[in-house]
Amino acid sequence: MTGYDESWIQVDASKRHITYTRLPPGQYQLRIKGTNRKGQWSEHQINMSVTQLPAWYETLWFRIACILLLAALLYLAYLWRIRELTQQQIALDELVHSRTENISMLGTIGKDITSTLDLSSVLERVYKHVNELMVADVFVVGILDEPNQRISCQLAIEKGQKLPAFEYALSDTQRPAVWCVTHQKALWVNQISELTRYVNHIAPPVSGAESESLIYLPLIIDTRIIGCLTVQSFQPHAFSDNDVQMLRTIANYTAIALANADSVAQLESTFEQLQTAHEDLKVTQQQLVQQEKMAGLGRLVSGVAHEINTPLGIGITAGSYASKALSECEQKLATGKLTKDNLEQFMALLKESLQLLESNLNRAAQLVKNFKQVAVDQSIEELSTINLPDYLNDVLTSLHPKWKHTQVSVQTDFPSEARMSTYPGAIAQILTNLVDNAIKHGFDEGSQPGTVSISLTVSEDQIIWVVSDDGAGMSEDTLGKVFEPFYTTRRSNGGTGLGMHIVFNIITQKLKGTIECHSEAGQGCRYTIVLPNTLERAE
Template identity: 35%
Template sequence: MKQRSRAGGGPTKSRSVAAKARTRGSAPKPARASASAGAKAKVAQLALELQEARERQAATAEVLSLISDAPTDLAPVFDRIVRNAARLCQSVLSAVYRSDGERVHLVAYDQFSPESVAAVRKAYPAPLSSGNLISVAVRERRLVHEPDVLVSGGYSELQRTSGYRSILVVPMMRDEVAIGAIAVMRLEPQLFPKVQVELLKTFADQAVIAIENTRLLTEVQERTRQLSQSLEELRATQDGLLQTEKLAALGRLVAGVAHEINTPVGTSLTVASAFVNKANRFEVDVASGGLRRSTLTEFIGASREAASQIIINLNHAVDLIQSFKQVAADRNVSDRRRFDLGEVTEQVVKGLRSGLRSENLLVRVECEPNLAMNSYAGPYGQVLTNLVINSAVHAFPDGVRGSVHIAAQALGKDKVEVLFSDDGCGMTADVRRQAFDPFFTTRRDQGSTGLGLHIVHNIVTSRLGGRINLETEPGGGTTFRIIVPREAPPEFTAK
């Protein structure tokens, strides 16, 4: 019986346990349903936030694209900013303002009614010292965020025509100076969400980038215009540079000038462009909230380096312009006068001996007496100076000892011959062919511009009315044979 009782009791107990299990299992169903609904709501909220973030990112990228595509046109950039600001901040009005230091000007707006436009035209430009909220934000360089202008006292004619109640104004800052502001206005009397405040700050920073780009490019274009004007002046002197056998080199002169000037200008533009790209990436980091101290430090360093490179290259361009002007051998440098060629030669060489850096170069002079000239002593001295310097730099590299010999003698009744020779390393046939060409040099890496012998040729053939020949061979030294008239021809007389 006991066994039957135990056997019979088994199913009953089992059913009881199952019933309890069912009871325990049925109780959490409402809680699970509630958790599932909450998770779905959270997912939906995250999806909405993600969509809004994507829209904000797309809007900022769109503005950056406009800045890149039209760096000198601010109107489309400002128009797109106010449209995106109005849409993403759910505002009834949005506007961009610029400051000239004394007044605030409205430069772009969105969703303004005709009445609002009329009110704005009446109110702006507004004095920077006024109580206008835009002026306050610019003058005090701070964000203005009023949940209800009727309560705070920010009432204006624009508020009356549009009916807005809340306003958010973000100043546009450049180097601690407010150069303008962006504002959005809403009908509801409430503060703008933090994410919209940050978005408007991003738009303000992008507006500053656009303004800075325009300013920098305008400055570069103005500098380029000045350099181009100088280039035109150089081109205007070409007729006086090569009036004899160097007419074929005129084209190379223009190409050389353009190349020499475009190199530093092109470098400056490249540096400026790279800096703009770095600024754009920096702006993206700021907008995403992922800005780190190291990134900021890197950006500051890059800014300083970019400015330094631009200044160095533009100063180099200025120095080149000054060198190019020497090519013209300005007729006003020296007056035509009577002089003894031997005496002037001795005077020039005496000054060169004391000024030469190398003590290993011996300069000897041997001139026939009484070589009376009616010509230009100054340009003749410049010819000798350039020839001596050319020998010191090119004929005797690395401090090698050597000598230069200058001899002058009469050639017939009306001409003189000056032989300038050195016992240096000489020139190859290829170098000899290009020796007088503008900007040709074998030592550009050491600062030579390739204008020394070109200037010599121009002075001899145009100013002094003579000719110059070059004889040289590798290892055999170099000789310049200069023949000039004792009386400078009338066509070369200074006017």
């Protein structure tokens, strides 16, 4: 069969046919040759044209139809896939949009919750937002009270009604809230019967007796548990995964807000305590300062009283002597024995006694005047204009008893005039404390010899006042603390440590000036005070 096989097929007389199966469609030439009985082939050959028609499914049209059908099926599959992808894209876009809106909404909720530092306001805002997002038939926030081992439920709302505050003991392990706090894990059930996965038996709840769906979430800030939040519904399967995820985010914001509110409450409490302590300290300090003032005034009174005793004693003696002489003169006059010489002697004695009495009474009057001026200036804080050198001399006159019977001398170097507007009482107290401090500390209560020097230098807008001594001086440590309140090296001798602190405060605060101290051990002390010439009245 030309076109199908190239070799001859031999058949005998018993089989005069050949069979071709699965002959492909096409044009063929069947060649036939025969032999005689002797096996000689005939030279005559028969050629037959054979046409093999294709089966219906082998036709070109069928194949084209199949191709078209396959193409149509592929196109339909493509369209279906495109539609499915489009639907998935739409669903994904909707999900992304929904999640974006949720994130934006949760961000807004978080800002609202954390924008307040008041505990009750935080809890109310949390409930408002949770109730808007999901079915919140029951809403409770419990705050852990670790010292008392309990969970305090300060906000509980059921069916929109606020319930009285209640609490759970941490030892009550059958409570879902206790389980949530102690395990620091979320608890979520869609049916109340599922609660037995977390607790041994279901205890009657204080709120939410009809609840079927429950979510408990721990409130954790960093790694510290501060409480729990629960949302409950009376319907089973009321909450979706999305609800739980949103509630987790709100719980995180709630934990931050509660931690902030607690920190602010603690700060406010601490501030109030500090404020109270500060006020108490101010009152105590004022009392101590007043006591120091009165003690200084008392010491001044004692010194002045001792100083006044001398002229008064002399005056009394002179008066007594004159009185005795007068009595003797009267007796002689009565007996007629008074002579001219007796009368002249009596007159001379009387004149001397009166002069002595007058001079000592004037001395006492001047001391009283100076003391009165200093005492009034220290007790009445009035702004007035004074001639500073004259005023300092008056104060030093009152203070003279402090060093009168010691080996200490006081030297001054004052200009004739240095007028200034100031508080005289403050000036007197500064000088009193500085002189007293020099005698006590520089010269060991006046037992050591030495000199206290006081000088004034006047410029256009200020006065430089220097008080120095050549006494014991101070160590570097003492110098650094000389103006600190309650610091003293003579506490065992009754020192309060307020003298120089009062001086510093008066100069820097009341008189608006400055004071510096320079000293070395064994080299004495030097206080340099700079004061303004004119001081405005404080409002």
